[in-house]
Amino acid sequence: MEAHLTHLIEPSQIESELEKIWDSLQGTNKMRACLFNLIIYSKKSQRIGYLSEITQKIIEKFPCRIIFITHDETCSSHDLKTSVSVLTADEGEYEIVCDLIEIEVCSKDHPRVPFVILPHILPDLPIYLVYADDPSEKNPVAENLKNLASRIIFDSEGACSLPLFAKAVLGYHERCHGTIADLNWARTEGWRSLFASVFKGESCLEEIKHAKTIEMHYNSRETNYVCHTSIQSIYLTTWLAVQLGWTLKKIEKPLIFHYESTFGPVEVSLHGDYKEEISPGRLLSIEIYTDQETHYSFTRRGKCLHHVMIQKSSPKVCFLPTNYVLDKDVSGQSLVKEICHTGTSTHYTKVLALLSSINLGDLLS
Numbered sequence: 001m002e003a004h005l006t007h008l009i010e011p012s013q014i015e016s017e018l019e020k021i022w023d024s025l026q027g028t029n030k031m032r033a034c035l036f037n038l039i040i041y042s043k044k045s046q047r048i049g050y051l052s053e054i055t056q057k058i059i060e061k062f063p064c065r066i067i068f069i070t071h072d073e074t075c076s077s078h079d080l081k082t083s084v085s086v087l088t089a090d091e092g093e094y095e096i097v098c099d100l101i102e103i104e105v106c107s108k109d110h111p112r113v114p115f116v117i118l119p120h121i122l123p124d125l126p127i128y129l130v131y132a133d134d135p136s137e138k139n140p141v142a143e144n145l146k147n148l149a150s151r152i153i154f155d156s157e158g159a160c161s162l163p164l165f166a167k168a169v170l171g172y173h174e175r176c177h178g179t180i181a182d183l184n185w186a187r188t189e190g191w192r193s194l195f196a197s198v199f200k201g202e203s204c205l206e207e208i209k210h211a212k213t214i215e216m217h218y219n220s221r222e223t224n225y226v227c228h229t230s231i232q233s234i235y236l237t238t239w240l241a242v243q244l245g246w247t248l249k250k251i252e253k254p255l256i257f258h259y260e261s262t263f264g265p266v267e268v269s270l271h272g273d274y275k276e277e278i279s280p281g282r283l284l285s286i287e288i289y290t291d292q293e294t295h296y297s298f299t300r301r302g303k304c305l306h307h308v309m310i311q312k313s314s315p316k317v318c319f320l321p322t323n324y325v326l327d328k329d330v331s332g333q334s335l336v337k338e339i340c341h342t343g344t345s346t347h348y349t350k351v352l353a354l355l356s357s358i359n360l361g362d363l364l365s
Contacts, residue, residue, distance in 0.1 A: 008083050011103075011116045017084045018099055030088065030097045033063035036339075037121050041145055042132035044072040044104070047157075050225035051132055057332025059089040062339060064128075065099045067117050071141075075106035080116070114144040126150045128339060132157075135172065136164040146172060153181045153338045156231050162363040166356035170349065179344045184231045184281070185351075186334035190326035191236055191283050192347075194298065194308060197324070209244055210263050210290040217284040220272025226280035230255060230270060233283060234363065235351060237268045242350045251358065263291060278305055279329050298324075 009017050022032065038058065042051055048070060055066055066087070081104045089096040101120055105113055121127060129149035131142065136159070146152055152172070159165035173180050199208045218233040237257055241248065246259035246266055255270040273284055278300075288296040297311040306326045312319040327333065355363075 008081055011080065011082050014082060014084055014101055014120055018086075018101075021084070021086055025086070025097070028095075030086075030095045032098075033096050034065050034098065034122060034125065035062050036064045036126040036128055037067065038064045038128050038130070039067045039069065039117070039145060039149070040130045040132065041069045041142060042071070042158075044070050044074070047132065047225040051130070054332035054335050056087060057330070058335060058339070059087055059096070059098045061336050063089060063096050063098050065120075065122055065125075066101065067120065068100065068102045069113055069117070069145075070102075070104045071110055071113075072104060072106050076108060077106050078108045079106040080109040080112060081105070082116070110141055113141050114148070118148075121148070128153065130335065131155065134158050134160055134165065135168040136161065146176060146178070149178050151179045151181065151339075153183065153335065156182055156184045157226055157228055159228070159231075162231065162234065163356055163358045166352040170352050170356055173344060173349060179342070180348075181338035181341065181344070182348065183334045183338065185235055185345070185348050186337045187282070188232050188236050188239070189337065191286075191298075192239060194310075194324050194326070195240070198296075198310060207290055207292070207294055208288065208296075209261060210292050210294075211244075211261070211266055211288050212264070212291045213287075213289040214240075214266070214268040215271065215285075215287040216268065217271045217273050217286075219275040219278045219280055219282045219284055221274050221276060221278075221280050223280055229272060229281040230363075232281045233270045234355070236283065237270065238351045238354050239347060240268075242347070242354055248354060248358070251363075255363075282329065 038055070040051055040055060042048060052068070055068065058064065059066070083102045085100045086097045087100050089098060103113065103116060127149045129145055129152045131146070131152055132155045133139070133142065135142070135154060154169055156162065156165055169180060169182070199205050214237070216233045216237060218229060220229050222229060234255070241259050244261065246261045249258045249260050251257050257268040259266040259268065275284060278284070285297070285299040292314070294312070294314045299309050301307045301309050306328050308324045308326060310322045310324055
């Protein structure tokens with residue numbers, strides 16, 4: 001996968017320069033394709049490289065026109081740089097190739113962005129917006145981009161405060177027509193499916209309702225593009241509480257959630273462990289202890305980390321271990337999932353509603 005002929009141009013030359021590139025590729029085995037418009041909006045930071053990487057992963061699955069907008073808020077001059085290129089998605093007899101329009105803008109020309117990109121959104125195709133900044137911060141340009149989108153994929157990693165992030169995303173969902181998604185929510189899908197399969201029967205569901213203590217361990221390894229490694233585990237514990245009808249009573253730091261269930265108090269503690277072999281923030285293990293002395297253990301296997309060993313025991317019986325296979329952790333996979341999905345998850349909005357009610361700092365420090 002590679003980019004062809006990237007160079008700076010004037011915004012008015014975007015379409016003509018793209019046509020020149022395509023003319024130069026005539027007679028080759030490259031096929032132009034586009035299923036939707038993908039707008040990526042982010043402040044200039046170390047995460048730009050990561051966003052570029054996952055963008056290339058997207059076109060392997062879904063050919064699209066990519067409009068990549070980078071806002072450099074440290075620059076106060078009138079400066080708007082535009083470049084165009086094409087990205088090759090497949091190698092083989094016929095290569096699928098997609099348009100890439102890149103815009104880097106300073107603060108004074110920031111308001112021009114919606115007007116610059118509007119002529120280059122392909123009509124009659126969906127518009128997906130990956131919003132990689134904090135939606136709780138006031139940003140009129142971002143609001144205009146959101147109004148264009150039929151689906152917004154938020155990135156909670158960019159949040160400074162998770163409760164404020166939740167309020168902002170819910171606010172958008174209530175007042176706008178587009179559907180919403182979240183990259184970190186997508187990354188918990190495997191564990192949510194695991195729990196749904198283990199506790200699907202009436203008797204098993206009754207057992208999890210009797211939970212007294214839950215310990216979750218997540219990968220605390222930070223990188224240049226991920227520093228809020230607790231978000232996925234916070235999402236998962238909040239999802240459990242919402243689905244089981246628990247009431248949040250208080251939160252202690254470091255990250256101990258106290259709930260009240262029909263059967264009494266429930267304590268959920270989140271612990272960060274360093275794991276080099278797994279992506280930052282991923283769940284490593286979950287231990288559940290019930291007031292009936294039943295113990296559930298969900299632990300990644302050392303030699304095959306996308307396999308989870310499930311063990312259940314009680315004072316009377318110890319069940320044979322079973323194995324559950326999570327999707328392999330591939331860069332960009334969460335974005336692919338959220339593009340595949342349709343609508344807005346009611347499970348996700350209920351999680352946001354509970355998180356938005358929390359009044360305890362930012363939850364991420």
